[in-house]
Amino acid sequence: MLGERDWKELIDKMIKDKYNKITKIDDINIISVDECIRCLRRSYYDRKEPLPSRKEKMKRILDLRSEKKECEIDGIKLVGYAYAIMDGVLFDIIYVNDLPKEPFPEDILSLNANLFIFEVEYGIIIYVNREGDTIEFTLGRDKKVFNELIRRVKIFNTLLRDGKTPVIEPSSSCRECQYNIRCYIRKWEQDDSFIARLLGRKES
Numbered sequence: 001m002l003g004e005r006d007w008k009e010l011i012d013k014m015i016k017d018k019y020n021k022i023t024k025i026d027d028i029n030i031i032s033v034d035e036c037i038r039c040l041r042r043s044y045y046d047r048k049e050p051l052p053s054r055k056e057k058m059k060r061i062l063d064l065r066s067e068k069k070e071c072e073i074d075g076i077k078l079v080g081y082a083y084a085i086m087d088g089v090l091f092d093i094i095y096v097n098d099l100p101k102e103p104f105p106e107d108i109l110s111l112n113a114n115l116f117i118f119e120v121e122y123g124i125i126i127y128v129n130r131e132g133d134t135i136e137f138t139l140g141r142d143k144k145v146f147n148e149l150i151r152r153v154k155i156f157n158t159l160l161r162d163g164k165t166p167v168i169e170p171s172s173s174c175r176e177c178q179y180n181i182r183c184y185i186r187k188w189e190q191d192d193s194f195i196a197r198l199l200g201r202k203e204s
């Protein structure tokens, strides 16, 4: 019979395995949709010099997607995930604290890319809150939006290969990003004019 310590170790291992299964990609020619729908700099740091983020970890552990498929783009494997494909419709289920009125932009980008990777015309994003309430959004695929993602996949691949850190992509995500000290505080320390510009002061 398992003692309390064994249970804890078993649970820690399960969480670690689940987290690594979704996040761990070591090959620069294998890139996930998730890495390119968000700030490339953040995804780059996650691969090259990761810092722990409890919130990010929990988000990925609660990720319910189990279907995985790849497509090839100029020698790069782009990996997509889905919760399920039924009757030619792709389903994504996402846990949220509060049900949104509109789907989040990154979820639309992710669903759109997965529709192309899984070769499916329509998809449904289902948001679920803690109470078990849901809201659904149905979307069709958009080639232009997918082409933009492909452009970012290629840029990310090149930067990984050349060991060059992507530029800062300022957004509301920076507030909760575990790398914001690297992006902003370090920049402030190195460049006084950056602070002046940020504060709207004229440089002498």
Ligand code: SF4
Pocket: 039, 040, 041, 042, 167, 168, 169, 170, 171, 173, 174, 175, 177, 178, 179, 180, 181, 183
């Ligand atoms: S702080 Fe902002 S710009 Fe920097 S890595 Fe995070 S999300 Fe990207």
